[in-house]
Amino acid sequence: MAYSDQGSGLPLVFVHGYPLNRRIWDPQLEGLSGEGRVIAPDLRGHGESSATPPPYSMDSHADDLRSLLQALGVPFPIVLCGLSMGGYVSLAYIRRYPQDVAGLILTATRAAADSSQGRQNRENAIHLAEGQGAAAIADGMLAKLLAPGTYDSNTRLVEEIYQIMLHTSLAGIVGDLMGMKDRPDSTPLLERIHQPVLIIHGADDQIIPVAEAKDMQAALPDAELVIVGEAGHLVNMEQPEQFNAAVTQWLRRTRLSPPPAGKEVDR
Ligand code: MLT
Numbered sequence: 001m002a003y004s005d006q007g008s009g010l011p012l013v014f015v016h017g018y019p020l021n022r023r024i025w026d027p028q029l030e031g032l033s034g035e036g037r038v039i040a041p042d043l044r045g046h047g048e049s050s051a052t053p054p055p056y057s058m059d060s061h062a063d064d065l066r067s068l069l070q071a072l073g074v075p076f077p078i079v080l081c082g083l084s085m086g087g088y089v090s091l092a093y094i095r096r097y098p099q100d101v102a103g104l105i106l107t108a109t110r111a112a113a114d115s116s117q118g119r120q121n122r123e124n125a126i127h128l129a130e131g132q133g134a135a136a137i138a139d140g141m142l143a144k145l146l147a148p149g150t151y152d153s154n155t156r157l158v159e160e161i162y163q164i165m166l167h168t169s170l171a172g173i174v175g176d177l178m179g180m181k182d183r184p185d186s187t188p189l190l191e192r193i194h195q196p197v198l199i200i201h202g203a204d205d206q207i208i209p210v211a212e213a214k215d216m217q218a219a220l221p222d223a224e225l226v227i228v229g230e231a232g233h234l235v236n237m238e239q240p241e242q243f244n245a246a247v248t249q250w251l252r253r254t255r256l257s258p259p260p261a262g263k264e265v266d267r
Contacts, residue, residue, distance in 0.1 A: 001068050002048035003041040007033030010102075010257045011078040012247075014040040015065065015086030017108070017233075018176045019137055019168040021047025023160075024083065027240030028247075035248055035257050036079070041068055043089070045172025047164075056175030058085075058183045062093040066100070079256055081105035081247070084208065084233065085176060091186040094193060103256050104197045105247060108205055108233045110212040111219070113185040122181035129173045137173055138165035147204035147232035157237060190219040196254040197223040200246055202231030202238065224250060 004022055006029045014025040022040040029038050043061050045051035069078065080101050082090030087109025094101045114122065128136050142162055143151050151158060197220050201213035210227060217225040226246040231238040251257035 001041050001044070001064060003039060003068060003072075004029055005037065005039050005072070007035070007037045010036035010251075011069070011074045011076075012036040012038050013065070013069065013074075013078050013080050014038065015061075015080070015082040015089050016040070016043065016046070017082075017084030017086050018180065019046070019134065019141070019165050019173050020083075020161075021164055021167060023047065023164050024234065024237055027237060028081075028244060031240060031244035032247060035251055037074075039069070039072070039074065041065060043172070045169045045175050047167055051169040051171040051175075054171055054175035055178035055182070056172070057179040058088045058092040059096065061089040061179070062096055065089065065093060066097060069100075076100045077102035079103040079105065079251070081107060082109060083107040083236065084109050085180060088180065088183055088186070091189060092183075094195070095186070095189050098193075098195075101195055103195050103251075103254060104193065105200065105250075106197060106213075106216060107200045107243075108202060108208055108235055110208050111186040111190055111216050112212065113183055114181055119181050122177045126174050126177050129170060129177070134166055134168055134170060134173060137168075138162055141165065144206045145233045147202060147206075147230060147238060149204070149230055150232060150238045154238075161234065161237070187215075187219060190216060191221065194221055196250075196256070198247065198250040199223055199225045200235060200243060201225070201227055202233060202235035203227050203229045204232045205235070207233045 021042045025040040042049035217223045236243040
């Protein structure tokens with residue numbers, strides 16, 4: 001697995017979504033490595049990590065992640081942050097290895113499994129990818145990943161995200177789609193997550209509606225919800241300063257990461 005690793009102290013592990021790679025977390029490597037050790041891997045079949053034949057269950061992505069952290073000698077517990085499919089992987093991780101996790105950040109994600117329509121859409125996407133490749137998937141997803149305002153105004157970001165998607169292998173795309181289609185409903189797990197949770201969601205997310213973030217907050221024992229305006233599904237890239245500030249303030253409020261000496265704590 002390829003990974004980025006920057007900073008020191010509290011491990012902050014960032015898990016990308018589908019069909020993306022660790023490059024989506026560049027603004028967090030830059031903006032949060034003063035708060036802890038920011039680690040962002042490319043999941044199997046994505047970016048610079050090697051691919052194996054599909055399927056890739058969310059549990060297998062979680063196990064890959066744990067093996068990487070162990071190989072790097074990262075001290076547990078960690079703070080785990082997942083975006084969208086990365087959130088599904090993070091929920092699989094905390095279900096399997098709850099003792100590893102001190103805090104959880106769920107971004108642009110949901111706890112529920114796919115609906116029957118959602119499962120059919122996965123099948124259609126598998127056929128499209130197998131017939132026409134990653135570019136057909138990227139073409140279909142690009143506009144939906146961003147808030148309409150970002151898509152119309154930020155051409156540099158639009159191009160960057162398109163290139164990220166083109167770097168996902170066919171096995172990665174199909175493997176994720178099969179794994180997401182069959183993932184279990186994590187809703188019953190939520191009430192058993194006693195670690196602090198921060199939920200961050202773009203107000204204009206076209207892939208996962210804000211209502212799903214509110215549902216998670218209601219079901220979790222200890223969760224805060226931050227809704228970021230003028231942001232869609234890739235809220236961390238569209239509004240990096242607001243995203244990083246939300247994470248920093250939550251880390252300090254929950255005392256997961258103490259403020260540097262002499263700095264005020266936001267409340
Ligand atoms: C993602 O961004 O990871 C995916 O859009 C999630 C999904 O398709 O359910």
